Amino acid sequence: MKKHGSTIKRILDYIGHYKWGVLLSLCLAAVTVITTLYAPILIGDGVDLIAGKQDVNFTGLMAVLRKMAVVILITAVSQWLMNHINNKITYRVVKDIRTKAFEHLEALPLRYVDSHPSGDVISRIIADIDQFSEGLLMGFTQLFTGALTIVGTLGFMFYVNAWIALVVVCVTPVSLLVASFIAKKTYIMFKHQSETRGELTGLIDEMLGNQKIVQAFGHEEEAQKSFEEINERLGRYSLRATFFSSITNPSTRFVNGLVYASVGVAGAYAAVHGLLSVGKLSSFLSYANQYTKPFNEISGVVTELQNALASAARVFELIDEEPLKPEDRDAVDLKRADGSVELEHVYFSYNPENSLIEDFNLSVKPGQRIAIVGPTGCGKSTVINLLMRFYDVDSGCIKVSGNDIRHMTRRSLRANYGMVLQETWLKSGSIRDNIAYGKPDATEEEIIRAAREAHAHGFIRRMPQGYDTMISEDGGNLSQGQKQLLCIARVMLCLPPMLILDEATSSIDTRTEIRIQKAFAKMMEGRTSFIVAHRLSTIKEADVILVMRDGHIVEHGSHEELLAHGGFYAQLYNSQFAPT
Helix, strand or coil, X not given: CHHHXXXXXXXXXXXXXXXXXXXXXXXXXXXHHHHHHHHHHHHHHHHHHHCECCECCHHHHHHHHHHXXXXXXXXXXXXXXXXXXXXXXXXXXXXXXXXXXXXHHHHCCHHHXXXXXXXXXXXHHHHHHHHHHHHHHHHHHHHHHHXXXXXXXXXXXXXXXXXXXXXXXXXXXXXXXXXXXXXXXXXXXXXXXXXXXXXXXXXXXXXXXXXXXXXXXXXXXHHHHHHHHHHHHHHHHHHHHHHHHHHHHHHHHHHHHHHHHHHHHHHHHHHHCCCCCHHHHHHHHHHHHHHHHHHHXXXXXXXXXXXXXXXXXXXXXXXXXXXXXXXXXXXXXXXXXXXXEEEEEEEECCECCECCEEXXXXXXXXXXXXXXXXXXXXXXXXXXXXXXXXXXXXXXXXXXXXXXXXXXXXXHHHHCEEEXXXXXCCCCEEHHHHHHHHCCXXXXXXXXXXXXXXXXXXXXXXXXXXXXXXECHHHCCCCHHHHHHHHHHHHHHHCCCEEEEECCCCCCCHHHXXXXXXXXXXXXXXXXXXXXXXXXXXXXXXXXEEEEECCEEEEEEXXXXXXXXXXXXXXXXXXXXXXX
16 A cells, blocks of 8 residues: 555656646636536526416526526536646646656666566556556546535535435445445456556567567467466456456445435425425435435546556556666766777676676777677677676776776767677668668768668669668568668768677678678778677688687687687687588
């Protein structure tokens, strides 16, 4: 419940940014309630004017009807304005929370992204916030007016007859107790429902994005079982949440029926004994009906709010995740690196229980080509993550141009690297936009020149609209090799002072790879380059080859020196070129 209260407080903080709109909405709600509650008095007056046999006061009746027309018009206008303002406040609050969530997602360390299913994160930002907006809108449109209607109705009933109003007050707590009990149960079920829905979204996202692998390994049946298990849990939680929410309304209606019956019996007794006119009794019965109606609406609102709070709590969990370590106050912008890189006594591990890189030392001179080789899991890609500061070292330091990278802004550090990975990434948009991703103001000539140097111009020209051809998410309508060529062209366009090539030609055919290697050789002239490769034939020309094993540099030197040494590198090289 403490967490529940914390979630409500945070929602109120967001709503507080639009306090003037909320105040105006409350004023309009008050006007709506007052005019709505004033109508039964006019109806009662009208009934009294026609209650006598052959004694109808038409003049007075017409005056009452004119008043009713004005009251109805004011009610309609104020209610329309209130709903319009509530809609604007709700969607602005939702926009603020979604923007905050996405901004925070951008600020989260790569460690969080690597350890959480993308589908669950997507579910929080989209589905959970949508669910929250529906509950918040219902709360605005019905909770305010419902609460004011209850208070206002009691006031009018005490004004008409205090003793009958006391009967209503005595029965009311029963309805509140029933609604409170059910609300607590509903919140728990809706929380489980939101969490399981995120789990299901994650599974679907994973299976959809890797459908070829699923089919290639005949994993459809296991995937279906996993889906059915999560879907069954989601159905079970949804059914329980729906059950508890569905009994709220009938329960409150039963109590409200008792209220109405109590008012009818007490009012009839008072009317028979001349304590109440027939018109006043009809007004009282209208008030009894209006008094109980908000309880039904509020019970429905409470149910939706439970769902909304459960969804909001999941969003706030994302927002509360520890962000990237803030930049130092004196962090400087690295204008243009000279290409020197030093790693001094670097220690790093993804999991404190399993050490990975220990006492790693490396000194790279400007313009050197450094190849990093070794078996899978030895730490090659981890070194790249540390160079780009996707992760910070546990101890030791990494220096670029003689300065510790922790004292530089991440943006300026990364702007000095050009990066081509084995795993390609392209956004939905035109081919031109994807090549110019790192340099949006690039001219047409620069984009075409970069594509030519990456040997991508030929296949782009054959596309239906050339450079204006739209590609789907992650380049789904291109081959893997074509996607990699576009990623290489993207780096060719920017040409930063340092390069990182992590298996950059792994998906390209041998003939094109030879051309790309020539383009890389030209691109790497005068630039510090880090080349991660499994195919050792691609790094023969490197100035220094670092051979890694279990997070340590076990050998280093040129290709010829390492082969002559006959150590671990020679074993790796010979294993790739040994006759079968």
